[in-house]
Amino acid sequence: MVIKINIKGKRVKENIEYRKIYGVWKNMMYRCYNPKNKEYRLYGGNGVVVCNRWKNLDNFIEDIDKIEGFDYELFFNYKNKLSLDKDKRNYNNKIYDITNCQFLLKEENNKFKPNQQKVVIGISPNNEEFQFYNQSEFAKQHGLRQSSIGDCLNNKCKTHKGWKFYYKK
Numbered sequence: 708m709v710i711k712i713n714i715k716g717k718r719v720k721e722n723i724e725y726r727k728i729y730g731v732w733k734n735m736m737y738r739c740y741n742p743k744n745k746e747y748r749l750y751g752g753n754g755v756v757v758c759n760r761w762k763n764l765d766n767f768i769e770d771i772d773k774i775e776g777f778d779y780e781l782f783f784n785y786k787n788k789l790s791l792d793k794d795k796r797n798y799n800n801k802i803y804d805i806t807n808c809q810f811l812l813k814e815e816n817n818k819f820k821p822n823q824q825k826v827v828i829g830i831s832p833n834n835e836e837f838q839f840y841n842q843s844e845f846a847k848q849h850g851l852r853q854s855s856i857g858d859c860l861n862n863k864c865k866t867h868k869g870w871k872f873y874y875k876k
Contacts (some may be wrong), residue, residue: 717762725768727783730793732767735803755793776810790816798838825859825874832869 709840711730738750739757749755774791781788789810791801800807827839828847839845846853855867860874 720802724783728771729764731771732761732764735791736762739803753801755801756803758802760805761803768806774808774810776806778810781812782810789813792816798840827856828873828875830871831854838875840852 713748731868735757737744738746739755740751741747742752744751761770762863774777776789790813791803791808792811793803795809795811795816797807826840827845829839829844829849831837831849837845843853845851846856849870851868851870855864855873856870857870858864859867859870865871866868
């Protein structure tokens with residue numbers, strides 16, 4: 708069952724729907740446009756912007772339930788269960804908009820935070836190059852051991868199953 712968000716009445720602190728949506732919007736805007744925000748250097752200071760449509764709170768409210776992964780119950784009834792993510796679809800995406808963003812469970816979103824993990828380059832035995840920042844996920848996808856990827860990155864070994872790894876500079 709799809710529940711359409713329709714915020715009625717005053718937009719005040721007591722209106723839970725407004726307060727939660729406003730919080731997501733405000734945090735997104737502050738990360739991108741407020742140099743005093745602690746995460747600004749990773750977002751606005753790194754070229755991340757909000758699309759023109761979402762710079763207007765009313766448009767963001769209108770779009771929020773159309774963003775992939777939005778779940779009314781998880782968003783409004785569970786504290787911090789969903790996070791707005793701009794990177795999972797397109798690593799190092801620089802634009803918050805409806806085509807790039809999606810809602811993820813907080814645990815899933817934490818796997819795609821480039822500010823918490825260094826970017827790694829993996830060269831396959833066939834000389835294919837892969838760029839990633841979650842060693843555990845990459846290891847699962849390619850039948851590798853995460854600890855062995857770490858050993859290569861820390862110069863304890865040169866290769867793992869024919870793969871070479873190094874940190875992006």
